[in-house]
Amino acid sequence: MxxxxxxxxxxxxxxxxxxxxxxxxxxxxxxxxxxxxxxxxxxxxxxxxxxxxxxxxxxxEKMVKFEHKFKNTIDTCGTGGDGKSTINISTAVAINLASMGHPVIKHGNVAQSGKVGSADILELLHIPCRLEKTEAEKYFVDNQFVFLFAPFYHPILKNVAKIRKEIMTSTIFNFLGPLMNPGNPDYQIIGISKREMLKTYTDAAFMLGKKNIVIYSSDDGFDEISTSDITKAYVIENGRIDYFFVDPAEFFKPFPLPVVEDKEEAVNLFMEGIKGENDEITKILALNTAVALFIMDKRDIKEHYIKAYDNIKSGNAYRKIQQLRGENE
CATH class of the missing domain: 1.20.970.10 (Transferase, Pyrimidine Nucleoside Phosphorylase; Chain C)
Incomplete structure (x- = not known):
């Protein structure tokens, strides 16, 4: 051919x-x-x-669509693949956002390169994450948060799953997940692990008609808003692409993102951050949450950082986890 x-x-x-x-x-x-x-x-x-x-x-065009009537929904799904084995920041940010009253449609999968992916951490936290379409739609109505397990909504990918696994390296398919959320969220933040692909990826999102979206990658190679180095972020809104930088030094004394050795440590650090018991991790979550809040109302990121940090410290984020587990019923 x-x-x-x-x-x-x-x-x-x-x-x-x-x-x-x-x-x-x-x-x-x-x-x-x-x-x-x-x-x-x-x-x-x-x-x-x-x-x-x-x-x-x-x-x-081939995915199973997730039906809902909510407005101002957001997704925090990133590409993953930075190989850094940090805690699952995007999932913690999604929970923090939901605890602040923002409907979250989190798209994701199991780990691709790190120790724990979005689906992995939610399972370890006993939060439903492998719900079929009808169950997921009801769960979203009840909780204003839902996790869409990618294999359930993109069954066509099973045709290339074996090959992707056998070639043992990331490919174009690793870029696609955040661009094809079945719930079509109104807002998105997307972390990219390959900094050299940041503008290319942003241009692809623009071609797809995406809007109200922030796409970013840090100078130190993370697909998160880094706490130790500058992060460059592109914004797609009002039919145009703009960019800005996030310097952690403007929020706190910079420190390295923690690396986890296994699933147990990943869960422990995740919960310490969500509960506000580990101040560094809480700061990581607050800074990344602030960028999500920014794309929704365009207010100052520093203002949003304080709001996100205080929300975690108040116990709201942890209470949201309890709700998602069904403990408040």
Whole structure:
């Protein structure tokens, strides 16, 4: 096939060409060897915004949609893949946001490179995270928070799951999750692990018509708002792309993000932060929450940082976990 040859020879695909290729890829019209070669070739020369947008559109057209009537919903799903094995910040931020009254539709999966992914940490916390569509829709109505387990909403991806696992490296598919939330949230914050892909990824999101979204990556290689280095963030709103920087030194004395050794430590540190018992982790969560609050009302991030920090210290975030577990019934 000419498009396979083009990619493997270093060629860059147009949007239409990429759409055709990924359509064939996920509908079993290419061999495993062809798929593997395409994914590796794209990774080696770096995926383009047209290719990312086309692949995401192919999958969105085939996904199971999550139905709801809520307004001002938000997702905190990032690409993951920074290999840093930090605590699951995006999930803690999602819970903190929900405890502040913001409806959260969290999209995610099990860990891809770290010790604990979003689904992993929620299971360890005994919060439902593998709900089928009907159950998830009811849970969202009851709790104004829901986790959409990616494999349930993108079943077509099972056709490439074996190949992705066997080639043992990240590919274009690792970029796609945050771009195809089945609940179509009104706002998003997306952390990107590969800083060199930040603008490319933002351009892809723009092509897909995304709006009210912040996409960021830190200078020290995290897919979070870093507490130890500058984070660059792009904003898509009002039909245009802008950018800003977050310097942790403007909020507190910078410190390194903690690395976890195993699931037990991941849960313990997660809960210490959510309960406000570990001040450094609470600051991490508050800073990342502040960026989410910013995209919703465009007010000063420092103001939102204080609000998010105080919310955790008040016990609201921990009480939300209790509610999500069903302990308040």
């Amino acid at each position: 000419e498009l396979v040859k083009k990619v493997n020879n270093g060629g860059i695909l147009s949007y239409d060409e990429a759409y055709q290729l990924f359509e064939k890829m996920v509908t079993n019209q290419l061999s495993e060897a062809q798929i593997a070669s395409i994914l590796i070739s794209m990774k080696n020369r770096k995926e383009t915004s047209h290719e990312i947008a086309a692949a995401a559109n192919v999958l969105m």
